[in-house]
Amino acid sequence: MPLDWDAFRFVKTVATQGGLTAAAAQLGINHSTAFRRLTALETKLGARLFERLRTGYVPTPCGQAMVEAANRIEADVTRFERRAVGRSETPSGELRVTAPTSLALELLMPILADFATRYPEIRIELILAEAALNLSRRDADVAIRASRDPSETLVGRRLAAVAWAIYGRADREYRDLASEAWVSPDPTVAGGTFARFAGAQAPADRVRLRINTVTGLEAAVAAGIGIGPLPCFSADANPALRRLSGPHPELGVDLWVLTHPDLRHAARVRVFMDHIAEAILPLRPRFEGLPVAGLQEQR
Incomplete structure (x- = not known):
């Protein structure tokens, strides 16, 4: 046998x-x-x-x-x-989507709610992860990913630039940032880009906490453990935080929506990617760290 x-x-x-x-x-x-x-x-x-x-x-x-x-x-x-x-021709069935936790909690859920209303036959499995899942293995069908250089094996579109700046608690005064305690993403986040930046800004003994999610990093800054780099789209909307710098070009990444070439013509993949692109377009100023109506009044 x-x-x-x-x-x-x-x-x-x-x-x-x-x-x-x-x-x-x-x-x-x-x-x-x-x-x-x-x-x-x-x-x-x-x-x-x-x-x-x-x-x-x-x-x-x-x-x-x-x-x-x-x-x-x-x-x-x-x-x-x-x-x-x-080869599917109708927008229906299961769709596995991966996205960073911070993006999902801050902005993505209302977009997904609208998508679910428009396409009730599509069932989304959302996988929140800071690390990049392998689309070739179908760990996910679509990735919403912040990256400077997305894989050449994937196809998709750039949605917006994502600005990062240094933030601290809104109720504290800061003079010399290098002398402050810092919090930092650990090297597993974004290939270590943000960890290297924090390490260049303050000596190792000033880094009080390393953490492997951007959401956790924001919570640590808001709790007063230290100052640190955060994405403007999230931190600017948090009344417990305030910017201590302008956006740092060396931290800037792009937001992409990506899929595998074999899946790009699938109806449910195509309508989802189009929906995400349409929903993100008016949010570009927020991602780019520009003043956004409504946010300033909240601060």
Whole structure:
């Protein structure tokens, strides 16, 4: 009897997780079931797939060949799914969208609410993440992403420039910013651009907190832990904060809406990207750190 896809997926999971216990948890089975499956598979093949070491399960050459085959199968299946979705002609079905948490909390929800009213047959799964998800693997179908250089493997459009400036609490006076305590994004945010900027502005012993989300960074500045760089579209609207500098060009990024080329003609992808672009257009001054009617009155 030939091997099925589940056998390859099982071996890949054991290799990725480094052992049966973690692999079983990942697959939703118990340890004894995973042990029996691996034993039966090795018996069927007449070859060991893993070396059982104290540090974990390490694939043998045969096991590594199965892992590589699993990767190829997974890539082929994902490619087929993208192309199948790309041929859809009606705006319906599930749409996986990824966006930064700060953008979703500040601006995106009303835009999505309007979209849901216009296209009730489309069901959105929203994935909030500061890191860039892999659209080629269909971790998401559409990404709303702040980037200076989006991947050449993706297609989409630039929506706006995103300005960043230094902010502090609105109820405090600041004279010498370098002598103040700072908070900083950690190096995982935007490839470390903002962490490097904060490090250049203040010595390491003045950085009181590092955090891996922009939303958390804004909360830390508002709490008075320290001053720090924040996106103007969010921080300017927060009455607990005030700008301590103009926008810093070296921190500027662009906001993009992106998808994989295989998906760009899919009806639900196309109408979503058009909707986002239309909704963001009047918000460009806010993203670019320019005065926006209504915000000044709130301050």
